[in-house]
Amino acid sequence: MERYHTDLLVIGAGLSGERIAVEAAEAGFDVICLSIVPARRSHSSAAQGGMQAALGNCAMGEGDCPDVHFEDTVKGSDWGCDQEVARMFVEAAPIEMRRLAHWGVPWNRVVPGKSCYFKGGELFEKYEKEEKAGLITARSFGGTAKWRTCYTSDGTGHAVMCTMDNRCAQLGIRVLDRKEAIALLHDGERALGAIVRCLRTGALEVFLARATAVCTGGFGRLYRATTNAIICDGAGAAMLLDTGRVPIGNPEAIQFHPTGIVPTDILVTEGCRGDGGTLLDVDEYRFMPDYEPAKAELASRDVVSRRMIEHMRKGKGVPSPYGEHLWLDIRHLGDAHISTKLREVDEICKHFLGIDPRASLIPVRPTQHYTMAGIRTDKTGAAYGLAGLFSAGEAACWDLHGFNRLGGNSLAETVVAGGIIGRHIVEYLQGTPAPTFPMALVEAEVARQQARIQDLISGRLGRENVFTLRGMMQDALMEGCFVFRNDAGLRACIARLQEVLERTSRLGLRSSGLGANPELAAALKLPGQVRLALCIAAAALARTESRGSHNREDYPERNDRDWLKRTLAYWDEGASLPRLAYEEATAVFELPPGDRGYGGGKIIPADPAHIAAKTRRPHSAC
Amino acid sequence: MSRTLTFHIFRYNPQDPASQPHLQDFSLEETANMTLFIALNRLREEQDPGLMFDFCCRAGICGSCGMVVNGRPRLACQTKTKDLPHEITLLPLPVFKLIGDLCVDTGSWFREMYTRTESWIHTNTPFDPTKEEARMDNAVAEAIYEMERCIECGCCIAACSTARMRPDFLGAAGLARIARFALDPRDERTDRDYFELIGNDFGVFGCMGLLACEDVCPKNLPLQNQLGFLRRKMGITAIKQLFRKD
Numbered sequence: 001m002e003r004y005h006t007d008l009l010v011i012g013a014g015l016s017g018e019r020i021a022v023e024a025a026e027a028g029f030d031v032i033c034l035s036i037v038p039a040r041r042s043h044s045s046a047a048q049g050g051m052q053a054a055l056g057n058c059a060m061g062e063g064d065c066p067d068v069h070f071e072d073t074v075k076g077s078d079w080g081c082d083q084e085v086a087r088m089f090v091e092a093a094p095i096e097m098r099r100l101a102h103w104g105v106p107w108n109r110v111v112p113g114k115s116c117y118f119k120g121g122e123l124f125e126k127y128e129k130e131e132k133a134g135l136i137t138a139r140s141f142g143g144t145a146k147w148r149t150c151y152t153s154d155g156t157g158h159a160v161m162c163t164m165d166n167r168c169a170q171l172g173i174r175v176l177d178r179k180e181a182i183a184l185l186h187d188g189e190r191a192l193g194a195i196v197r198c199l200r201t202g203a204l205e206v207f208l209a210r211a212t213a214v215c216t217g218g219f220g221r222l223y224r225a226t227t228n229a230i231i232c233d234g235a236g237a238a239m240l241l242d243t244g245r246v247p248i249g250n251p252e253a254i255q256f257h258p259t260g261i262v263p264t265d266i267l268v269t270e271g272c273r274g275d276g277g278t279l280l281d282v283d284e285y286r287f288m289p290d291y292e293p294a295k296a297e298l299a300s301r302d303v304v305s306r307r308m309i310e311h312m313r314k315g316k317g318v319p320s321p322y323g324e325h326l327w328l329d330i331r332h333l334g335d336a337h338i339s340t341k342l343r344e345v346d347e348i349c350k351h352f353l354g355i356d357p358r359a360s361l362i363p364v365r366p367t368q369h370y371t372m373a374g375i376r377t378d379k380t381g382a383a384y385g386l387a388g389l390f391s392a393g394e395a396a397c398w399d400l401h402g403f404n405r406l407g408g409n410s411l412a413e414t415v416v417a418g419g420i421i422g423r424h425i426v427e428y429l430q431g432t433p434a435p436t437f438p439m440a441l442v443e444a445e446v447a448r449q450q451a452r453i454q455d456l457i458s459g460r461l462g463r464e465n466v467f468t469l470r471g472m473m474q475d476a477l478m479e480g481c482f483v484f485r486n487d488a489g490l491r492a493c494i495a496r497l498q499e500v501l502e503r504t505s506r507l508g509l510r511s512s513g514l515g516a517n518p519e520l521a522a523a524l525k526l527p528g529q530v531r532l533a534l535c536i537a538a539a540a541l542a543r544t545e546s547r548g549s550h551n552r553e554d555y556p557e558r559n560d561r562d563w564l565k566r567t568l569a570y571w572d573e574g575a576s577l578p579r580l581a582y583e584e585a586t587a588v589f590e591l592p593p594g595d596r597g598y599g600g601g602k603i604i605p606a607d608p609a610h611i612a613a614k615t616r617r618p619h620s621a622c
Numbered sequence: 623m624s625r626t627l628t629f630h631i632f633r634y635n636p637q638d639p640a641s642q643p644h645l646q647d648f649s650l651e652e653t654a655n656m657t658l659f660i661a662l663n664r665l666r667e668e669q670d671p672g673l674m675f676d677f678c679c680r681a682g683i684c685g686s687c688g689m690v691v692n693g694r695p696r697l698a699c700q701t702k703t704k705d706l707p708h709e710i711t712l713l714p715l716p717v718f719k720l721i722g723d724l725c726v727d728t729g730s731w732f733r734e735m736y737t738r739t740e741s742w743i744h745t746n747t748p749f750d751p752t753k754e755e756a757r758m759d760n761a762v763a764e765a766i767y768e769m770e771r772c773i774e775c776g777c778c779i780a781a782c783s784t785a786r787m788r789p790d791f792l793g794a795a796g797l798a799r800i801a802r803f804a805l806d807p808r809d810e811r812t813d814r815d816y817f818e819l820i821g822n823d824f825g826v827f828g829c830m831g832l833l834a835c836e837d838v839c840p841k842n843l844p845l846q847n848q849l850g851f852l853r854r855k856m857g858i859t860a861i862k863q864l865f866r867k868d
Binding site: 037038040041042043045046095097098099101102103104106107108109110111133134135136137152153155158159162165166167169170175177178199200201202229230231262263264266320321322348351352353354363466467509510511512513514515516517518519 | 635636637638653654655656657659660666667670671672673674676677678679680681682683684685686699700702704705721722725727728729730732733736737740741742743745747749751753754755756757758759760762763764766767770771773774806808809
C-alpha cells in the first residue's frame with residue numbers, strides 16, 4: 001500500500017485549499033493537495049461573477065471602505081455571521097486582490113471616461129476618473145451599497161483558479177488529482193491524515209500528516225436540483241461528521257436560486273429579470289405581479305424562489321420528463337440586448353437547451369445554490385473537536401455568511417480565508433511537535449475501509465441500489481427542506497431520510513467495483529451524505545424562526561430573542577439523528593441586530609441589555 | 623418525435639483482468655433537451671453502474687468531459703443528442719492515458735505541461751501589501767484573459783496529428799500557455815527565455831500546421847493566430863541568435 005508523509009495534507013484543491021497550500025509551502029513546509037478532479041476543474045472555477053473587496057477604485061465604488069463592506073456582509077447574513085470573522089475578512093480582502101494581481105490574475109481594470117450600464121432595464125451613464133486608470137475595477141452585485149466586485153470578464157473563478165494552481169506548480173507543491181479521501185485518520189484528540197481511494201486504480205492509500213485541512217466545497221448535490229458541480233457532494237463534510245467529534249455549523253443555512261435551467265440546473269443570471277425578463281406559468285401567464293405587486297420578478301432571490309414554488313404547488317407548473325418547471329421569458333428584450341448584455345444566457349440556451357431565447361421560452365425552476373452550512377471552525381480556521389484539523393471555503397462554517405451569503409463574498413472568501421487560515425496553520429506547524437503516528441490505529445482503519453469495500457462488492461449485507469437511495473435522499477430534501485419549510489414537511493423529510501439511512505446499511509454493488517469504479521465511489525459516500533442531509537433537516541425543524549434563506553412558513557418572524565445563535569450538529573456513533581447544540585452567533589457585535597432594509601418580515605427583538613453588553617466597538621461608517 | 627438512440631461505447635477497465643477493449647451497445651429513449659450528460663448518467667444509473675466517464679461542472683466551464691463523439695473530440699456536456707444521428711459512437715480521447723471506458727488522464731498531462739512551460743509569472747519584484755497594485759491597461763488584461771480561457775479539456779491535443787506521433791509535443795494548449803505569459807507585462811521572461819522552452823520540435827516548430835486544434839476547441843480560442851505569433855517571435859529570436867556576438 002502506498003503511504004505518504006507530509007507536514008500538511010490539504011483535501012480539496014479548489015481556491016481555498018490551494019491558497020492554504022501556498023501559504024504553508026512559502027513558509028517552508030511540505031504540502032500535499034488531494035483533489036478528486038484535476039485541480040483547475042474544481043467548482044471554484046465555475047464562479048463567474050467576482051470577488052468582493054473594498055478597493056473603491058471605480059466610479060460607482062467611490063467612498064467604499066472595509067466598514068461599508070462589513071455592514072453589507074452582516075446585514076446580508078441576517079445577523080447570523082460571526083462579526084469578528086466578517087471584520088477580518090473585509091480588512092484583508094483588498095490586500096488579497098492585489099496579491100492575486102501580483103501573482104498573475106488579469107483583473108479587469110479602470111478605463112477612464114464615460115461609459116454606460118443597465119439597471120432594471122434602464123440605461124445609465126457613469127464617468128471613470130483619469131487618476132484611477134489601470135487600477136483594479138469592480139462591478140455591481142446584489143445586496144451591496146457600492147460596486148465592489150472585482151472580476152475578470154465572465155470567468156473570475158476560472159482565472160483566479162489558473163493563477164493559484166500556477167503558483168502551486170511554481171512552489172513545487174504536490175497536487176495529486178483523482179484522489180478521494182474516504183476516512184479521516186485521528187486518535188480522538190488529533191487529526192493524523194486520511195485514507196484515500198485512488199480514482200485511477202481504485203487502490204487505497206494512506207496519507208499521514210501533521211496537520212490536515214479539509215477544503216472540499218459545498219454540498220449542493222444532496223439536493224436533486226442544484227447549480228453545483230457533480231463533485232460538490234458533501235463527502236468531505238460528511239467524513240468529518242463521521243468522526244463524532246466535529247460538528248456541522250448551521251446545517252439548515254442553505255441558499256437557493258430562482259432560475260436554474262431544466263434539466264441541467266445550470267444557472268441563468270439574475271440579470272435576465274433585472275433587465276426586464278418575466279416569469280410565466282403553464283398557461284404562459286405572468287404570475288409574479290399577483291404575488292408581489294410592487295417588485296414582481298425583481299423581488300429578492302428567496303422571495304422569487306418561494307413564489308415560484310407556491311405557484312407550482314397550485315398546479316401551474318409545466319410538466320416535463322425532468323419534473324415541473326416554469327418559464328423565463330426574455331423574448332421581448334430583443335436581439336440587440338440579448339446578443340450583448342445577456343450573451344452568456346444566450347450561449348447557455350444554445351449549448352444546453354438548443355433553443356433561441358429570442359423566439360423560445362426558457363424552462364427554469366428554483367435550485368439549491370450555496371451552503372453557508374459547513375464544518376464548524378473557530379476564527380483561525382481550526383475545526384471544533386480535533387486538533388490539527390482545519391477547514392476553509394464553502395466546506396467550512398467560519399462563519400462569514402450566517403444565513404445568507406452575498407454574491408461575490410463566497411469567491412472572495414476562498415482566497416481571503418485561505419490566506420488567513422493558511423497563516424494560522426503555519427503557526428500551528430511551527431509550534432506543535434510532530435505526533436508519533438500510531439500505526440496500529442492506522443492499520444485498523446485501513447482494514448475497516450477495506451472491509452466496507454469488500455462488503456459492498458460481495459453484497460454480503462444486501463443489494464440495495466445506491467442510485468435509487470441517493471435519489472430518495474435528494475427528493476426528500478427537495479420536498480421537505482427546500483425553499484419552504486414547515487413542521488409537517490420537515491418531520492416527513494426526516495422520517496424518509498431515516499428510512500434511507502437504514503437501507504444504506506444494506507448497499508451492494510451491481511458492477512464489479514474494480515478500478516475507478518463509479519458505483520463504488522457513490523456507495524462509499526452515500527451513508528455519510530444521508531447523515532449530512534439529516535443534519536440539515538433536523539436543524540431546520542429545530543429552528544423555529546425565519547432567518548435569511550431559512551424560511552419557516554409556520555414561523556415567519558426573525559426571532560432575535562431566541563435564535564441569535566448558531567446550530568452545531570454532531571453525529572454520535574450508531575445514532576439515527578444528529579445531536580444539536582447551540583452557541584452564540586457572534587461573541588461581539590460591531591453592528592447590533594436591526595432591519596436589513598430588504599426582504600421585509602417581522603423581527604422579534606433581542607433583549608437590548610444583552611446586545612448592549614456585547615457591543616464592543618460602536619460601528620462608524622467611513 | 624421520440625427516437626430510440628443507439629450508443630456504441632468504448633469499454634475497457636485496465637484494472638480488471640477479465641476486461642477486453644470493445645464497443646458495447648446501449649439503447650436509450652431520447653427525451654427533450656437531452657445532452658450527453660443526461661444520457662450517460664441515465665445509462666449508468668439504469669443499465670450499467672460500472673460505466674466510467676467524467677463530468678464535473680456539466681456547464682462547459684471545467685473541461686472534464688472531453689471525448690470523441692462520432693469521430694470528433696468535443697465536450698459531452700454541451701453536446702445535445704438532437705444534433706446527432708440516432709447512432710452515437712463514444713470513444714475516449716486519444717493521446718492521454720486511459721483510466722477506463724471514457725475516462726482519460728488529462729490531469730497528469732497538463733501538470734507536466736505546467737512544469738515544462740514554467741506556467742507562472744516570472745518576476746523578481748516581491749509583493750508589497752502596503753502598496754497600490756501595479757497599473758495595467760484594461761485591453762492588456764482582456765488579451766491575457768482571452769488566452770487564459772483554456773479549460774484544459776484536451777480536445778486540441780486529441781485532434782493533433784503531431785501530438786499523436788510525438789508524445790513530448792506541447793500541443794496547442796501548451797503553446798497557448800506560453801503565448802499567455804508572453805503577453806503579460808508582469809512576466810519578466812525575454813524572447814530568448816521562451817526560445818529555450820519552445821524553440822524546438824517539441825514546441826513551436828513541431829506543429830505541422832493542420833490546425834485541427836482550432837477546429838475542435840470548445841472555447842473557440844484563437845489557437846491558429848497564437849501559433850503564428852509565436853512562430854514569428856521564435857523565428858526572429860533564432861535569427862538574432864545566429865548573429866549574436868557573445
